Amino acid sequence: MNTTKSQELYKEGQKHLVGAVNSPVRAFSSVGGNPLFMEKASGSKIYDVDGNEYIDLVLSYGPMIIGHGNTKVVDAVQNQVSKGFTFGASTANEIKLAKMVCDAFPGMDKVRFVNSGTEAILSAIRLARAFTNKNHIVKFAGCYHGHTDALLVAAGSGLATLSIPGSAGVPKEAVQNTLIAEYNDIDSVKKHISECDDIAAVFIEPVAGNMGVVLPSDAFIKELRKITKEAGILLVIDEVMTGFRSKFGGAQELLGIEADITCLGKVVGGGFPVGAYGAREEIMQMVSPLGAMYQAGTLSGNPVAMAAGISTLEELQAQNPYDKFNEQAAIIEKALLDAAEENGIDLTVSRFGSMVNPFFTSKTVTNFTEAQECDTAKFTKFFWGLIENGVYIPPSQFEAWFLCSVLSDEDMEKITNAINSAMAGINN
Numbered sequence: 001m002n003t004t005k006s007q008e009l010y011k012e013g014q015k016h017l018v019g020a021v022n023s024p025v026r027a028f029s030s031v032g033g034n035p036l037f038m039e040k041a042s043g044s045k046i047y048d049v050d051g052n053e054y055i056d057l058v059l060s061y062g063p064m065i066i067g068h069g070n071t072k073v074v075d076a077v078q079n080q081v082s083k084g085f086t087f088g089a090s091t092a093n094e095i096k097l098a099k100m101v102c103d104a105f106p107g108m109d110k111v112r113f114v115n116s117g118t119e120a121i122l123s124a125i126r127l128a129r130a131f132t133n134k135n136h137i138v139k140f141a142g143c144y145h146g147h148t149d150a151l152l153v154a155a156g157s158g159l160a161t162l163s164i165p166g167s168a169g170v171p172k173e174a175v176q177n178t179l180i181a182e183y184n185d186i187d188s189v190k191k192h193i194s195e196c197d198d199i200a201a202v203f204i205e206p207v208a209g210n211m212g213v214v215l216p217s218d219a220f221i222k223e224l225r226k227i228t229k230e231a232g233i234l235l236v237i238d239e240v241m242t243g244f245r246s247k248f249g250g251a252q253e254l255l256g257i258e259a260d261i262t263c264l265g266k267v268v269g270g271g272f273p274v275g276a277y278g279a280r281e282e283i284m285q286m287v288s289p290l291g292a293m294y295q296a297g298t299l300s301g302n303p304v305a306m307a308a309g310i311s312t313l314e315e316l317q318a319q320n321p322y323d324k325f326n327e328q329a330a331i332i333e334k335a336l337l338d339a340a341e342e343n344g345i346d347l348t349v350s351r352f353g354s355m356v357n358p359f360f361t362s363k364t365v366t367n368f369t370e371a372q373e374c375d376t377a378k379f380t381k382f383f384w385g386l387i388e389n390g391v392y393i394p395p396s397q398f399e400a401w402f403l404c405s406v407l408s409d410e411d412m413e414k415i416t417n418a419i420n421s422a423m424a425g426i427n428n
């Protein structure tokens, strides 16, 4: 496999960019290599600067759920670009996307658009504190909620991959009101609630996707909803990854719970920088200009991004690929398990709709501690095996693979063959 141009760009990029990347998850440090530089993408495929073709199971870490370059999205974006990029004033499309989002999430009467998942989360922290007049927040070990100071503790994938316990530059004051609980362990939440009467909110990924894919047990997630409600604590459900991924709407609905505040990102912007937070009327009344909680943004609700979001969601709704996602994810799961067994390798697969994750361990993974017990050396070999066989997955054991709606039967066959070769290569 020729990666000469990627190597050259990596060398050049290191001079002017930090590690030649603009987000650490894009570095290949945990899989012992240099990042690939991408040039273009179309449908289910992505092409690097050396012309290598891959089936894309990264999909920009989620947003490209209908594949790359969907013609309806391209048309909508080009049409908006010809009319203007940004006005610093309201546009009709912001209302249209807001209505689509509120219709899809029963718990949301109103929504505010921002520019990233991180921004949605940091706004939700402020909103929860403003609404409850309390200061503490609970998060779960291994859940990632963007890089805002208060939640940058025990924060999953990017950090787990780099083995950084938190982050330099986060003052202890910024995290002193953050309490850590254990995913799938309701007693760890109850303990905080019994010991602290100043909790504004509990933040959770409804299906964790940043310590690898970890599903919540039914009892855990329902009990979490119940005890937070009883204690007057807001439940903030971070659907930045899960939103629109396993149904048109949120994972919370599939799990049978409803958030007080929901955060979105990734899919909702169709590949452009959009985040969102929303809640029922009485909570959203707190947000400026209606209420006293200030939050603003020069490019928030950007017209080009709104056009991309609307057309992506319309297309997603029309295609309704969710049954297909389940079927294809099941095929990938079986391929992974069969190949692992064939080669005597311990493997567990966890999946939720279009999110799939092989863990190199024999045990079911239910929390961050168990996720970290995986054999990452095996993952590294497997990763390069897939790359060499034309399948692009995230360069980390702790990131989900994503499926897009335009994966063909031929793509699926290629993925299965690549899994077989890569798994066989682990023992060599």
Ligand SMILES: *Cc1c(COP(=O)(O)O)cnc(C)c1O
Pocket (backbone or CB within 6 Å): 115, 116, 117, 118, 119, 121, 144, 145, 146, 147, 205, 209, 210, 238, 239, 240, 241, 242, 265, 266, 275
């Ligand atoms: C990606 C992600 C974020 C952060 O979103 P950015 O757009 O990268 O800031 C927050 N929460 C979850 C669950 C995510 O997967």
